[in-house]
Amino acid sequence: MRTSVQYVPGETLFHRLDPRSKIVFTLAMTGLIFVIQNLWVAGAVLLTLVGFWSLARLPVSVLAQLGKATIGIIGFLFVVQALLYPGETVLIQPVIPHCVPVVGGIGRVTMEGILFALLLSLRLLAMITVLPLISMTTPMHLFTLGLVRLGLPYRLAYTMTTALNLIPILQAEANVIVDAQRLRAFQVFEKGRFLEKLRAYPSLVTPLIIGAMRRAQLVAVAMDSRAFGASENRTYIQDIRMRFADWAFLAFSALYVGAASAANYLA
């Protein structure tokens, strides 16, 4: 079962775009999401991204999983903002009356609070959909090349894209370790309560990190042996080229971000 944001081969428009245009798009959208204050704009941006997701024919299951992973944070956000946001429209009266010093007013739920939580949640969801859009439609070596052509030194670009690829590797490794623990009658990750799971993390993280470090050392030897970073003028057997579709896409992105920002500030 796919649990990661690794490359999914495909022939869609999104796949065939130059990595540079996708990178610029990602940066622009990320910037936009950061500044959005209006609920409707946030919703529109999220819908657009989901639209791109289906345009690129990416699996909905991954989207669902990304969503599921953030449910905890979203729930937390709702509770905190609903209770603490200084709003006017009170929906639920405070549990402790105002007249009580210090703790007076706690338990008050406001409409503004809930709406603010909704805004933050939409922004969060939009944020986590942006990067997979590019990582799942671009093979790693082209992603790296895109970054290089945009001006990043090769070694840095390679490190960044490799870090993305590490996620599925570590996930798979973590699953193996959890299974190994189950085989020693350790069920905390299956059935334990949140606090128990938290306390149990070192037993999972220690072998994971040690394994990762061991592997990193081996990988370093292998990469050195293939002259990684040897030449300033690295060549590439597959090159990338900006075509009409790319410029059109960039123009579209610029317009979109412009319009969204305007709507955001005007509202």
Place this chain on the structure above:
Amino acid sequence: MAQREPLITFDDVSYRYLGSKRYVLQHLNLAIHGGEFVTVLGENGAGKSTFCQTLNGVIPLSRGGRMRGCIRVDGRDTQKCTVADLAQKVGIVLEDPEAQLFTTSVLSEVAFGPENLGVDPEEILRRARWALEVVRLSGYEDHPPTALSGGQKQRLAIAAALTMQPDILVLDEATSQLDPVGTVEVFSVVRELNQRYGMTIVMATNKGEEVAQFCDRVLVLHKGELVGQGTPREIFADPALFEQVVIRAPQVCQLAHYLAERALPLADLPITLDEGKREVVQLMAGAPAPGPSQEETEPVASSPPSPSGATGCAAGGAWNSREVAVLVDDLAYVYEPQGVGALKGVSFAVRRGEFVSIIGQNGAGKTTLLKHVVGLLLPTEGRVIVDGVDTRQTTVAELTTRVGFVSQNPDQQLFAQTVEEEVAFGPRNLGLGEDEVKERVDLGLRMAGLEAFRQEFPPALAKGDRAKVVMASVLAMQPRIIILDEPTTGQDYRGSHQIMQIAQRLHAEGCTVLVVTHDMALVAEYAARTIVLGQGEILLDDTTARVFAQPEVLRRTQVTPPQITQLAQALPRELGLPGNALTVQQLGQPIVRRARGEPASAAAPG
């Protein structure tokens, strides 16, 4: 070899790693000539990997540490070059297939090296075509490396080194993690590189039998020192060497030593199967002809034969959970969502106290089967009954009190800060009292011979010891059934035997033992019964002797019997020797007897 300058020289080389006081290599002096095929043998920890990495400069240039002495490759001092320079002279293939593949397609993998060097793209493609052809992966250009088999991955790693056009190829235990098929693939490519393209090969390995066939010269390392060098025949003829360094010689050599110890030396030391056959036939030519009642005899079996699985307990007959440790009943398993059928109609029963091995090629379904027995997977069809309990009606944790599982990679099964805590982990999870836990920890450590390592940090131990810690941890849960999944992969000869001997001790105490392994010599030595899996089905389920007597069936799942059994099968019937000998002794003893004119087996026929 022609008298010319050696390609590689070591001049009093010693090396210690950064932060370590111990010299891993000590005063090495040796020379390797162009076109030679050199094998480096030694125990785990002898310095083989370190040695390999000094050849392409990774040591000391990348890894630091302190190196004394001078290594010259093609006339140049390695400490005065860069790793990139040396990468074009010396290619290296490492042990772990996964760690040396970084890209998302075969083509980009082989292009990675020359791209880094700034080679022209057209030229890179040309080299890539050649390299993939040599390693027989043409046509796989677009495949993701992760989808390849172990043997294919290592061949890819070779190709990725070849595109930098080195004169020397170094293989650092490149076949340790491969199944026999993959091993043969790699050896055959390497041999072709040497013989057809004149490439110098330096290969560090533990696999004595392959070494004997292919290489020109052997270097033996022990604790960082060069304790022997010579042709394979010279090395394997030296029993004193094997006292000092525990490495595995080909079984035909072991047989020769066995016979020599009994005043029956063979004319020439055989190191390959064919030589073994020739020598034994020659030896027996002088022996009296076998009597008319002498037919092929069956060697003394190590334990009574057990019933074939299919006709045993599964066939709806009464089975008794006191008798049957594991019952697999018409098991089928399909991996979702690909819909790949990993197991089909698998049925067998393992009685309490049996020692069973499960063999078959990679992908045959062995690990999938084991996962069913411990409850990590539940059947798509059929059922698995362990210790009288249906796996679908219990949990993995509950099953751990009945069946212990030691899986292939010890590093993924170590969770604690000290060996003691590690071994206590399981019993504590079972909710036992501290006194009981302490007792079990003591017992586990004793069984595995690890008392001295109580306070050690498990990941810092040597490979063989890490595997033993895992075994001790599983033993502390006192299961009556123990499963070992490829326990000897990556272990040296001594480590492998220590692990199998722990299993044997457990068996002697009444445990039921299941072992999955590729090492046929170990199967022959330790397991009374063998189940052969091929493409998700059971091909054979019988005593080990009878299983190895059917090489045509075994071939279907890429298994060959141990060398000694192959030798026994190849010998002419008229010699009156057992055709299904499983160990050196089982063939050696009858040879000795026949040579003296006695009947081949101790028991008189009729």
